[in-house]
Amino acid sequence: MRSSEIYKVIEVNKLNKIYDSGEVKVHALRxxxxxxxxxxxxxIMGPSGSGKSTFMNILGCLDKSTSGxxxxxxxxxxxxxxxxxxxxxxxxxxxxxxxxxxxxxTSALExxxxxLLYSRARAYHSKERDELAxxxxxxVGLSGRYNHQPNQLSGGQQQRxxxxxxxxxxxxxxxxxxxxxxxxxxTSVEIMNIFQTMNRRNGITVVLVTHSDEIARFADRxxxxxxxxxxxxxxxxxxxxxxxxLKQMPLPEDDL
Amino acid sequence: MTVWxxxxxxxxxxxxxxxxxxxxxxxxxxxxxxxxTMVSIGQGVSKSVEANISSLGTxxxxxTPATIKSGGVHQSGFMVQTLTVDDSYAISTECPMVAYASxxxxxxxxxxxxxxxxxxxxxxxxxxxxxIRNWNVAQGEFFTEQDVxxxxxxxxxxxxxxxxLFVNDNPIGQVxxxxxxxxxxxxxxxxxxxxxxxxxxxxxxVPYTTALSRIxxxxxxxxxxxxxxxxxxxxxxxxxxxxxxxxxxxxLDGEEDDFTIRSQMDLAEAMAExxxxxxxxxxxxxxxxxxxxxxxxxxIMLVSVTxxxxxxxxxxxxxxxxxxxxxxxxxxxxxxxxxxxxxxxLSGVVLSLLLARFADLNTFISVEAIVISFLFSAGVxxxxxxxxxxxxxxxxxxxxxxxx
Ligand SMILES: Nc1ncnc2c1ncn2[C@@H]1O[C@H](COP(=O)(O)OP(=O)(O)OP(=O)(O)O)[C@@H](O)[C@H]1O
Ligand SMILES: [Mg+2]
Numbered sequence: 001m002r003s004s005e006i007y008k009v010i011e012v013n014k015l016n017k018i019y020d021s022g023e024v025k026v027h028a029l030r031x032x033x034x035x036x037x038x039x040x041x042x043x044i045m046g047p048s049g050s051g052k053s054t055f056m057n058i059l060g061c062l063d064k065s066t067s068g069x070x071x072x073x074x075x076x077x078x079x080x081x082x083x084x085x086x087x088x089x090x091x092x093x094x095x096x097x098x099x100x101x102x103x104x105x106t107s108a109l110e111x112x113x114x115x116l117l118y119s120r121a122r123a124y125h126s127k128e129r130d131e132l133a134x135x136x137x138x139x140v141g142l143s144g145r146y147n148h149q150p151n152q153l154s155g156g157q158q159q160r161x162x163x164x165x166x167x168x169x170x171x172x173x174x175x176x177x178x179x180x181x182x183x184x185x186x187t188s189v190e191i192m193n194i195f196q197t198m199n200r201r202n203g204i205t206v207v208l209v210t211h212s213d214e215i216a217r218f219a220d221r222x223x224x225x226x227x228x229x230x231x232x233x234x235x236x237x238x239x240x241x242x243x244x245x246l247k248q249m250p251l252p253e254d255d256l
Numbered sequence: 257m258t259v260w261x262x263x264x265x266x267x268x269x270x271x272x273x274x275x276x277x278x279x280x281x282x283x284x285x286x287x288x289x290x291x292x293t294m295v296s297i298g299q300g301v302s303k304s305v306e307a308n309i310s311s312l313g314t315x316x317x318x319x320t321p322a323t324i325k326s327g328g329v330h331q332s333g334f335m336v337q338t339l340t341v342d343d344s345y346a347i348s349t350e351c352p353m354v355a356y357a358s359x360x361x362x363x364x365x366x367x368x369x370x371x372x373x374x375x376x377x378x379x380x381x382x383x384x385x386x387x388i389r390n391w392n393v394a395q396g397e398f399f400t401e402q403d404v405x406x407x408x409x410x411x412x413x414x415x416x417x418x419x420x421l422f423v424n425d426n427p428i429g430q431v432x433x434x435x436x437x438x439x440x441x442x443x444x445x446x447x448x449x450x451x452x453x454x455x456x457x458x459x460x461x462v463p464y465t466t467a468l469s470r471i472x473x474x475x476x477x478x479x480x481x482x483x484x485x486x487x488x489x490x491x492x493x494x495x496x497x498x499x500x501x502x503x504x505x506x507x508l509d510g511e512e513d514d515f516t517i518r519s520q521m522d523l524a525e526a527m528a529e530x531x532x533x534x535x536x537x538x539x540x541x542x543x544x545x546x547x548x549x550x551x552x553x554x555x556i557m558l559v560s561v562t563x564x565x566x567x568x569x570x571x572x573x574x575x576x577x578x579x580x581x582x583x584x585x586x587x588x589x590x591x592x593x594x595x596x597x598x599x600x601x602l603s604g605v606v607l608s609l610l611l612a613r614f615a616d617l618n619t620f621i622s623v624e625a626i627v628i629s630f631l632f633s634a635g636v637x638x639x640x641x642x643x644x645x646x647x648x649x650x651x652x653x654x655x656x657x658x659x660x
Contacts, residue, residue, distance in 0.1 A: 089574065118257055
């Protein structure tokens with residue numbers, strides 16, 4: 001039963017996922033039940049192989065659970081068709097991957113616009129797409145890099161492009177699977193700063209997977225998975241502020 | 257997703273792989289260009305054959321001895337002598353639908369003028385042969401009835417013979433020798449141009465009486481040539497000649513004719529059939545090469561899909577439906593084939609024009625061939641692009657993203 005004062009963006013019941021590759025069956029999720037409140041910044045942790053990515057892929061409607069129910073924004077996603085799932089991904093979800101997943105030989109501006117191309121709710125013409133993409137790139141601090149291609153950008157910058165792409169359609173939530181996995185500590189804090197700002201300023205729900213306790217300190221809630229089950233679920237009423245932390249950190253030039 | 261956006265993605269992908277794009281298109285370009293060229297050669301040939309046949313006159317009938325069996329052995333019609341000068345005379349006097357009739361004997365022989373010689377066709381015909389063929393005399397006159405009756409040693413020559421033997425001299429009144437027999441030239445025929453079996457103007461005509469009596473290699477008449485009073489009456493004339501000759505040759509009911517009557521129409525039909533076959537054959541070869549081009553597109557599109565599985569995964573993760581991916585790849589293959597088609601049409605047209613100009617071939621560029629090969633190349637793009645595009649659209653987003 002839902003309580004009246006909190007809004008559950010995500011609610012999953014007895015989620016199971018079994019990977020069946022012929023001979024071996026891997027039970028990656030074993031009856032995960034939880035909900036995530038709108039406007040929360042949630043970190044998912046756990047040892048390697050505990051099912052974090054599997055869980056995220058199901059939350060992101062990229063993959064389907066073997067059994068169990070999943071409600072996203074109140075809609076039952078479990079029995080939607082492929083096309084309906086594609087539309088959900090386009091309308092409600094912004095993805096950020098560990099490996100960035102940008103299109104190569106394609107400018108930052110064009111990469112950021114991709115979700116607009118596949119929008120079904122309304123069509124965006126190219127001028128509008130450019131404007132929105134520039135705004136999104138500006139908001140992640142990449143104003144001067146509109147026409148750079150991924151191979152001309154640093155890892156941190158590529159991740160910012162990916163975040164700008166996730167933000168461009170103003171999604172209900174952002175899902176990020178190890179978004180700082182490939183980045184150094186300062187850049188990681190910078191990325192967390194963007195997430196925190198989006199979360200606090202625009203009320204976007206953020207769910208991210210991380211291995212690092214440093215990163216988890218920025219979250220309002222930490223969910224720990226082990227062997228496909230929820231092991232711990234801790235609320236943190238005093239999350240670290242990334243912006244404050246950045247001010248205290250030495251600038252890259254001072255590293256020398 | 258808008259058509260324009262899909263097109264831009266397709267063009268970008270093709271532009272990113274310029275060399276591959278050009279090579280793939282080359283298959284379609286060659287295919288379409290060869291369809292256009294082959295069809296235009298085929299149609300050019302049939303047009304010129306049609307023109308030649310009507311230049312011969314469509315009311316002309318040729319009667320030759322039939323191939324008959326004697327003692328179980330087939331003999332060529334030209335080896336037997338069933339047609340006579342009297343037959344020819346009877347046809348011209350007793351068949352109302354026949355305007356003129358002339359016996360004919362023809363052989364390729366060497367003619368000599370002064371110290372020069374020339375190989376040409378020597379015709380032994382009657383004084384009315386130029387009327388049958390509707391062939392005017394440019395200079396002098398055709399030989400007369402008296403010349404035929406008196407076996408005069410006179411001749412009329414075609415313009416090609418004049419060009420080759422009489423560079424400066426006026427040919428009228430000159431004497432040429434055929435197998436040592438001297439013939440005085442009384443007329444030069446108008447130029448008629450190329451016909452079936454070569455240059456129609458490369459000939460000389462002598463009275464058939466003189467040919468049969470003086471030229472040792474001309475012993476009997478080979479055929480009778482006649483003209484119906486009009487084109488419409490050709491069939492009526494054939495019937496008249498047929499019954500007259502059956503009666504004259506005493507052929508009983510139920511027995512086969514010992515002669516064959518052929519009209520230019522029959523010949524035209526036979527030729528049209530042959531050239532039609534030629535066109536069909538040439539276009540079949542060309543279409544096969546177009547098909548090979550299409551398979552090339554399919555091959556490249558399959559490679560392209562496999563190479564870009566990750567890209568497909570990213571697009572799907574961001575909200576592309578299977579249908580969007582299908583459209584994107586179909587657009588790519590269609591762009592390949594349509595661009596290839598247009599370039600192919602242009603090169604085919606240019607090639608046909610060059611062939612007409614420099615290879616002395618008659619070509620006829622038909623709008624149908626252009627339209628058909630354009631539609632066909634578009635069809636090739638859709639048909640051969642569909643399977644790879646469909647495969648791409650069926651990918652699972654998460655599997656595609658995991659792909660290395
Ligand atoms: N496509 C797949 N086919 C088969 N088994 C899979 C597949 N993907 C994941 N698994 C298995 O499911 C289990 C959970 O994998 P998952 O990727 O969710 O772990 P994870 O918590 O994200 O680990 P990591 O921290 O290393 O990323 C693992 O045992 C893994 O081997
Ligand atoms: Mg993982």
